[in-house]
Amino acid sequence: MTTMEQTRIERLPVDPAFGRVPSRGTVDRTAEALRRNGFEALVVEDGAEARDLVMSFIPEGSEVGQGASETLERIGVTAALDDRRYVAVRPLTRKMDRATQGREIRKLSSAPDVQVNSVHAVTEDGQMLIASNTGSQLGPIASGAGKVILVVGSQKIVPDLETGFRRLRDYNLPLEDAKFQETYGRRSAINKILVLSGDFPPGRTTVILVREPVGV
Numbered sequence: 771m772t773t774m775e776q777t778r779i780e781r782l783p784v785d786p787a788f789g790r791v792p793s794r795g796t797v798d799r800t801a802e803a804l805r806r807n808g809f810e811a812l813v814v815e816d817g818a819e820a821r822d823l824v825m826s827f828i829p830e831g832s833e834v835g836q837g838a839s840e841t842l843e844r845i846g847v848t849a850a851l852d853d854r855r856y857v858a859v860r861p862l863t864r865k866m867d868r869a870t871q872g873r874e875i876r877k878l879s880s881a882p883d884v885q886v887n888s889v890h891a892v893t894e895d896g897q898m899l900i901a902s903n904t905g906s907q908l909g910p911i912a913s914g915a916g917k918v919i920l921v922v923g924s925q926k927i928v929p930d931l932e933t934g935f936r937r938l939r940d941y942n943l944p945l946e947d948a949k950f951q952e953t954y955g956r957r958s959a960i961n962k963i964l965v966l967s968g969d970f971p972p973g974r975t976t977v978i979l980v981r982e983p984v985g986v
Contacts, residue, residue, distance in 0.1 A: 803896030817845035835882035837907025841985025891934035
């Protein structure tokens with residue numbers, strides 16, 4: 771038995787209320803609020819429709835960055851980016867030597883043509899929260915990438931920022947922490963949080979709200 775297998779997983783309590791799907795009206799009102807804040811916002815029915823829409827927005831030959839995202843994994847975006855028509859930054863940098871190519875890795879990861887990601891919470895008044903252990907995906911989303919595409923399951927909609935921060939602490943962190951322990955044998959943490967309250971320039975960020983629950 772390996773050391774990791776011998777390690778007991780310490781599970782934090784998960785609040786299941788944050789996994790519930792809101793009404794269709796709430797989803798539509800949230801999309802409209804995002805538009806008022808300068809984001810492009812589209813609503814689709816399911817993950818397959820979201821995947822096809824994401825890929826239609828990415829020009830061939832683009833450098834495409836992606837943060838670790840269960841949403842993108844589940845709907846097939848991660849697999850679709852592994853295509854010669856795109857320069858997928860994440861698998862490219864994983865093949866590079868951090869000891870000797872650290873500068874190149876930082877530059878490639880910080881300013882791709884397109885950054886594809888998800889968020890951990892979106893408020894009904896059109897703000898979004900993204901938490902991170904390392905912060906590697908936050909820079910491109912905030913300003914580094916030329917274009918940002920965010921895919922968000924409707925179960926991530928919350929009434930306000932205060933509730934959004936509780937979702938990070940009581941829902942996302944416990945799930946991510948358990949996954950980290952199982953995969954890497956260490957704990958996760960919320961070290962950095964990005965709050966998107968508006969977009970500049972307007973329309974740089976496209977948010978695809980998915981009515982069905984996708985990701986966590």
